[in-house]
Amino acid sequence: xxxxxxxxxxxxxxxxxxxxxxxxxxxxxxxxxxxxxxxxxxxxxxxxxxxxxxxxxxxxxxxxxxxxxxxxxxxxxxxxxxxxxxxxxxxxxxxxxxxxxxxxxxxxxxxxxxxxxxxxxxxxxxxxxxxxxxxxxxxxxxxxxxxxxxxxxxxxxxxx
Ligand code: HEM
Numbered sequence: 001x002x003x004x005x006x007x008x009x010x011x012x013x014x015x016x017x018x019x020x021x022x023x024x025x026x027x028x029x030x031x032x033x034x035x036x037x038x039x040x041x042x043x044x045x046x047x048x049x050x051x052x053x054x055x056x057x058x059x060x061x062x063x064x065x066x067x068x069x070x071x072x073x074x075x076x077x078x079x080x081x082x083x084x085x086x087x088x089x090x091x092x093x094x095x096x097x098x099x100x101x102x103x104x105x106x107x108x109x110x111x112x113x114x115x116x117x118x119x120x121x122x123x124x125x126x127x128x129x130x131x132x133x134x135x136x137x138x139x140x141x142x143x144x145x146x147x148x149x150x151x152x153x154x155x156x157x158x159x160x
Contacts, residue, residue, distance in 0.1 A: 032148050033129030035060050037082070040131065044081025045071045055083035056117050058100065058134030059149055061125035083131050089113035100133065126154040 035053075040060065043053035045067070052064045052071060063069070069076045078084075078093050083100035089109045090097055105113070127149055137143050 030148060032135070033060075034135050035129050035131050037131075040083070041081045045074070045077055048072070052080050053128060054080040055100070055131050056085050056088050056121050057113070058083060058085075058131045059117075059121070059127055060129040060131065061121050062128045063121075063125050066125070083133075085113065088116050100131070122149065122151060123153075127151050 035055070040053060040055060043051055045052040051062055052067065053060050054063055054070065055061070063080065068074055070080045071077065076093070078095075078098055079087055082098065084098050085100045085102055086105070087093060087097040087099075089102065089105050089112060091112065102110075102113075130146075130148075135143055135146050
């Protein structure tokens with residue numbers, strides 16, 4: 001029948017076009033996961049068997065394999081479930097330093113932060129996302145200058 005022929009033609013045409021659109025479409029940036037403070041707090045090592053995340057400079061790392069450092073009752077557990085850039089920069093576990101605020105850090109502390117960020121965190125732990133402060137501007141609009149960190153020795157962990 002003519003109607004069924006038209007139907008078949010339509011389906012063939014539709015799938016061909018859809019395939020074409022799919023192949024041509026390339027996202028301009030790699031999608032990344034944004035963590036709010038509340039979300040990051042869930043991964044503070046309290047629950048046995050759950051992943052442990054912490055952020056340094058707004059970059060969220062999966063530090064689960066360092067459970068002996070970061071897990072419940074481990075020496076650096078205070079650093080996880082949040083962005084603790086200041087504590088890492090100062091090598092301090094003082095509660096006042098358990099924050100992302102880098103105000104007033106001296107040259108030596110900033111250098112130490114860079115070396116621990118690159119040499120320990122980026123080298124050892126896979127990146128799973130970024131905090132809002134890194135991805136968004138203060139008014140909540142996307143930060144056009146945002147660039148995901150390069151971590152070629154890890155495959156991107158698909159959490160979507
Ligand atoms: C008496 C004081 C301390 C001693 C003896 C000590 C000792 C250590 C040791 C033995 C390691 C392991 C190195 C390795 O095997 O890879 C380590 C790593 C580390 N320490 Fe300390 N530490 C002290 C204080 C602190 C403080 C106050 C901080 C605060 C932030 C800190 C942060 C870290 C971090 C972030 C690592 C890297 C852990 C990782 O590889 O994920 N440490 N420390």
